[in-house]
Amino acid sequence: MTAETESAQQPEHRQEDVPPRSRRGTAAAWLTTTDHKRIALLTLGTALVLFIVVGVLALVVRAQLTLPDQHLVSNDFYNGLFTIHGSGMIYLVVTPVAIALGLYLVPLQVGAPAVAAPRLAMTGFWLYLAGTVLIFAGFATALGPAAGGWYAYPPLNSSRYLPGTGQSLWIAGVFIAVLGMIFQAGTVLWTALLKRAKPVTLMRMPVFTWSSIATNLMVIGAFPSLLAAMGLLAWGRVFPNIFTENLWNIAYQHLFWFFAHPVVYVMFFPFVGVVAEVLSTFSGRRFFGYRATVVSLLTFAAFSMSVWGHHMFSTGQASNDYYSLTSILLLVPAGVEYFGFLATVIGGQLRFTVPMLFAIAFVPQFLIGGLTGIMVATPVIDYQVTDSYFIVAHWHYTLAAGSLFGMFAAFHFWFPKATGLLLDERLGRWQFWLLTIGTNVTFLPMFWLGLEGMPRRIATYLPQDGFTTANVIASAGAVLIALSVIVTIANVVTSVRDRRRPAGDDPWQGFTLEWATSSPPPPTNFDREHPLPRVPSFAPLLDERAREEGEERTGDDPTEHGGLRSGGGR
Amino acid sequence: MSFLPIFRDIFLLEIVIASVVFAVIAVLLAVSLWRRRAGAGRPPSSRADNMPLEIGYAVALLGIAIFLVVVTANANGRQAQRQEAVLAAADVVTVDVTGFQWCWEFAHRDGPVTVTGACAEDPATRPTLVVPVGRPVELRLTSRDVVHAMWIPDLALKSDVYPDHTNVLATTFDHAGTWLGKCSEFCGTHHPTMEFFIRAVSEQEYQQYLASGGASV
Amino acid sequence: MSPAAGLKGAAPAHVVGLWATLNGALALAILFYDPGPLPVVLHLLGTTLVAIYGVAVLVTLRRRGTGPQLRLPYRSVAAGATGVAVLVLCLAWVYGVWVLALLPYPLVVAVIMAVRGERLSAAAADASGAPALRAPRSVPVDRAPTSDEVRDRALEIHHAQQRRRRGEAT
Ligand code: HEM
Numbered sequence: 001m002t003a004e005t006e007s008a009q010q011p012e013h014r015q016e017d018v019p020p021r022s023r024r025g026t027a028a029a030w031l032t033t034t035d036h037k038r039i040a041l042l043t044l045g046t047a048l049v050l051f052i053v054v055g056v057l058a059l060v061v062r063a064q065l066t067l068p069d070q071h072l073v074s075n076d077f078y079n080g081l082f083t084i085h086g087s088g089m090i091y092l093v094v095t096p097v098a099i100a101l102g103l104y105l106v107p108l109q110v111g112a113p114a115v116a117a118p119r120l121a122m123t124g125f126w127l128y129l130a131g132t133v134l135i136f137a138g139f140a141t142a143l144g145p146a147a148g149g150w151y152a153y154p155p156l157n158s159s160r161y162l163p164g165t166g167q168s169l170w171i172a173g174v175f176i177a178v179l180g181m182i183f184q185a186g187t188v189l190w191t192a193l194l195k196r197a198k199p200v201t202l203m204r205m206p207v208f209t210w211s212s213i214a215t216n217l218m219v220i221g222a223f224p225s226l227l228a229a230m231g232l233l234a235w236g237r238v239f240p241n242i243f244t245e246n247l248w249n250i251a252y253q254h255l256f257w258f259f260a261h262p263v264v265y266v267m268f269f270p271f272v273g274v275v276a277e278v279l280s281t282f283s284g285r286r287f288f289g290y291r292a293t294v295v296s297l298l299t300f301a302a303f304s305m306s307v308w309g310h311h312m313f314s315t316g317q318a319s320n321d322y323y324s325l326t327s328i329l330l331l332v333p334a335g336v337e338y339f340g341f342l343a344t345v346i347g348g349q350l351r352f353t354v355p356m357l358f359a360i361a362f363v364p365q366f367l368i369g370g371l372t373g374i375m376v377a378t379p380v381i382d383y384q385v386t387d388s389y390f391i392v393a394h395w396h397y398t399l400a401a402g403s404l405f406g407m408f409a410a411f412h413f414w415f416p417k418a419t420g421l422l423l424d425e426r427l428g429r430w431q432f433w434l435l436t437i438g439t440n441v442t443f444l445p446m447f448w449l450g451l452e453g454m455p456r457r458i459a460t461y462l463p464q465d466g467f468t469t470a471n472v473i474a475s476a477g478a479v480l481i482a483l484s485v486i487v488t489i490a491n492v493v494t495s496v497r498d499r500r501r502p503a504g505d506d507p508w509q510g511f512t513l514e515w516a517t518s519s520p521p522p523p524t525n526f527d528r529e530h531p532l533p534r535v536p537s538f539a540p541l542l543d544e545r546a547r548e549e550g551e552e553r554t555g556d557d558p559t560e561h562g563g564l565r566s567g568g569g570r
Numbered sequence: 571m572s573f574l575p576i577f578r579d580i581f582l583l584e585i586v587i588a589s590v591v592f593a594v595i596a597v598l599l600a601v602s603l604w605r606r607r608a609g610a611g612r613p614p615s616s617r618a619d620n621m622p623l624e625i626g627y628a629v630a631l632l633g634i635a636i637f638l639v640v641v642t643a644n645a646n647g648r649q650a651q652r653q654e655a656v657l658a659a660a661d662v663v664t665v666d667v668t669g670f671q672w673c674w675e676f677a678h679r680d681g682p683v684t685v686t687g688a689c690a691e692d693p694a695t696r697p698t699l700v701v702p703v704g705r706p707v708e709l710r711l712t713s714r715d716v717v718h719a720m721w722i723p724d725l726a727l728k729s730d731v732y733p734d735h736t737n738v739l740a741t742t743f744d745h746a747g748t749w750l751g752k753c754s755e756f757c758g759t760h761h762p763t764m765e766f767f768i769r770a771v772s773e774q775e776y777q778q779y780l781a782s783g784g785a786s787v
Numbered sequence: 788m789s790p791a792a793g794l795k796g797a798a799p800a801h802v803v804g805l806w807a808t809l810n811g812a813l814a815l816a817i818l819f820y821d822p823g824p825l826p827v828v829l830h831l832l833g834t835t836l837v838a839i840y841g842v843a844v845l846v847t848l849r850r851r852g853t854g855p856q857l858r859l860p861y862r863s864v865a866a867g868a869t870g871v872a873v874l875v876l877c878l879a880w881v882y883g884v885w886v887l888a889l890l891p892y893p894l895v896v897a898v899i900m901a902v903r904g905e906r907l908s909a910a911a912a913d914a915s916g917a918p919a920l921r922a923p924r925s926v927p928v929d930r931a932p933t934s935d936e937v938r939d940r941a942l943e944i945h946h947a948q949q950r951r952r953r954g955e956a957t
């Protein structure tokens with residue numbers, strides 16, 4: 001989508017590793033690219049399209065649930081809808097966005113000309129795309145798409161109980177999509193750790209880069225477990241008898257949740273980084289509590305590897321007290337991150353741009369997800385609310401009201417960088433308010449539904465169950481969310497088509513290195529026209545500006561407050 | 571003596587804490603959004619750190635976390651103890667509960683009564699589990715095919731139901747009544763209608779029920 | 788080099804290493820809760836994976852393979868071909884082994900491309916000035932060099948090496 005702008009604004013390049021300029025804008029050039037920005041944009045673009053597709057599936061789910069005793073779709077198709085919606089959102093939308101955002105930004109933020117092993121990253125994209133195709137191919141099979149829920153427990157998901165080809169395609173698709181994400185994560189992590197420009201020491205990396213490091217460490221440690229789980233399921237598709245034994249059923253759950261708890265933090269951390277960057281940029285000040293936040297991100301990530309059993313409290317076959325302990329302890333690093341958010345805003349001078357609005361809304365909304373998360377980490381509460389709509393509300397607050405808002409903050413914040421075009425501010429505000437109201441109206445009533453006893457994953461309910469009012473409200477909210485997405489599409493389409501608002505290199509007065517180069521950045525990120533600036537701290541451009549303004553402003557030199565000294569670098 | 575009281579206590583405790591935390595953060599955020607808006611003309615601070623404050627805060631958080639860990643582990647322990655007390659009682663009523671696609675089967679060990687149903691759309695096809703009031707009841711849960719879960723929302727009783735494994739729910743019913751039970755673990759096509767009723771009756775009626783071979787009471 | 792300097796230089800490996808250590812500790816803490824072998828094994832395996840990555844980081848640091856990437860493949864056909872090959876494998880599992888008949892083509896493309904097709908050949912590197920140097924000498928300024936500068940510098944070193952190899956005086 002940005003091909004023309006790019007070639008139009010491209011200064012001359014003499015880099016030999018870059019294909020000749022005439023070829024750069026073609027589809028073939030995009031599809032065989034080794035430029036981390038293009039690989040990331042391919043991944044992000046695919047994920048955003050899929051966000052809309054699997055979002056539409058959720059709308060059908062909501063339509064079915066609006067009134068009691070409705071049969072718009074059959075039970076089996078309903079099961080297919082929520083399975084593809086849920087697994088699509090997790091494996092194909094938010095996780096890829098979380099990782100590919102790092103693929104786009106990390107090399108820029110650490111002043112590197114490229115990502116390490118770009119072809120591996122590109123393989124990651126292709127595997128992800130192939131996985132998507134396999135998963136959606138299920139809709140074209142005789143028995144329809146996979147219908148076993150996003151965590152696909154055996155024995156239900158063995159070929160005995162769900163014999164459809166769609167089920168097998170789904171297992172294969174999830175396997176390779178996640179494999180692709182491991183590849184991308186590995187290259188990004190390698191870049192952040194080893195391929196930084198000389199002056200960018202570890203403690204001069206922006207918060208987002210740190211969040212990406214923590215994320216990718218979890219990917220490396222935990223995602224292979226999903227490959228093992230899918231392997232086990234695949235084995236059970238061929239030999240369904242193994243799942244008559246409890247051992248394998250429980251083994252699957254352990255393998256699965258060992259991946260699937262960390263994945264929820266993979267879907268969360270990069271957005272903590274995004275919100276930190278956006279909040280501090282539009283507060284006009286460096287992020288408060290940088291070091292504490294870095295440490296807490298890393299501890300948070302390490303702890304998140306040992307909480308998986310909290311998804312198995314009701315199995316009667318897990319050490320509940322241990323998982324409850326580790327899960328509740330997570331509130332410490334989470335609280336420290338929140339402290340940073342708030343303190344940054346408290347000492348800021350705020351500009352309420354569209355990305356800022358999304359970042360601000362993230363704070364209280366994700367908090368609801370987090371606080372209810374501590375509640376469900378308490379076994380005696382979880383026994384009652386697990387597998388009810390309370391849980392559905394809980395994770396939609398973390399994912400839809402949290403990560404999704406972080407995603408849109410990132411989208412509005414870096415869209416100008418990636419395309420050289422600003423989005424429309426007015427439409428952006430419409431999108432924001434519709435989404436905020438819609439999200440809360442949709443998901444808040446679900447807490448109540450869960451406490452009233454509505455199990456999740458039920459295709460319909462009866463009038464006498466008493467679930468009707470809350471479901472009507474939830475569906476009304478979903479309409480608002482849909483409107484908000486339509487506004488977003490309109491915003492992108494008109495902005496890109498009309499090209500009326502060139503962004504310039506640094507439309508927001510950003511702090512980090514990506515804002516020092518052109519929009520979109522040149523193939524190797526920094527060139528003669530856009531050399532890497534000095535990097536005295538994790539907010540180099542802020543330092544630069546402060547230096548230019550001179551000391552006379554307040555007399556307080558940023559160097560005095562740890563910004564320059566933090567970390568081991570010279 | 572269901573698990574409802576424990577659930578209620580802890581839920582109330584945590585919802586109060588959560589509400590306070592939410593309120594504090596929301597108010598802080600709202601106030602600073604207002605005071606710190608660009609129009610207010612307050613220059614941004616350039617402070618990057620306040621280590622003593624941050625460490626003190628983290629320690630306070632750790633204190634809260636430890637408090638919650640202790641409270642919840644304790645509550646979980648109490649709940650387990652209750653179950654054990656029930657199981658240890660001499661006059662325990664044992665029922666073998668079997669989940670299958672897509673309904674339930676209740677086999678009473680005290681009498682030759684086995685109840686099952688069709689769990690079709692019509693609620694009349696749901697089976698009923700009859701138990702005596704005041705005596706400890708042990709439900710031994712297992713499945714014939716996939717994973718199900720037995721859930722009685724109004725009594726806060728829930729446990730997963732596995733093939734090749736038996737989970738136990740043990741409780742005592744304090745008063746007579748009928749409650750709706752559900753399957754809460756997704757188990758395939760007819761998961762939504764996989765419901766049952768659980769009915770607590772007096773000891774005398776329960777004996778009649780067993781003697782009559784499961785005729786309705 | 789003093790040990791302290793070595794430690795400082797290895798900071799990235801320490802990030803990974805400490806992370807893996809904390810994880811190992813948590814995996815052992817679970818033992819107090821009588822979990823059965825599975826969770827412990829799983830936890831230790833996850834930790835091991837991260838530790839392996841950490842060792843790889845450390846080894847690379849030792850071999851001074853750090854700093855901005857200089858030599859890039861100029862296209863990624865191998866990646867696409869690999870994707871297709873994996874897709875074919877998946878379809879073979881779902882629909883039967885006959886699908887494997889489709890495998891050779893993408894596989895061969897992937898292998899050929901990966902082995903020699905996509906990096907500049909030595910001659911091309913000579914002509915275009917992108918030498919295959921693993922460790923560019925760092926440029927003593929307090930900002931990162933631009934790509935162009937890095938390249939110019941690398942070229943210089945490369946030519947110097949060539950001259951040395953030919954036995955010319957520098
Ligand atoms: C666009 C607005 C959305 C609506 C109206 C919506 C609605 C729903 C509904 C009704 C369910 C079925 C719940 C159940 O029966 O268990 C569901 C499941 C789910 N949703 Fe959403 N959702 C939305 C957005 C999202 C987002 C943004 C995410 C993730 C980022 C997400 C992740 C999930 C997951 C993981 C499931 C579970 C699927 C399963 O049970 O296997 N949803 N959603």
Ligand SMILES: [Cu+2]
Nearest residue numbers: 260261308311
């Ligand atoms: Cu979890």
Ligand SMILES: [Cu+2]
Nearest residue numbers: 753755757761
């Ligand atoms: Cu069920």
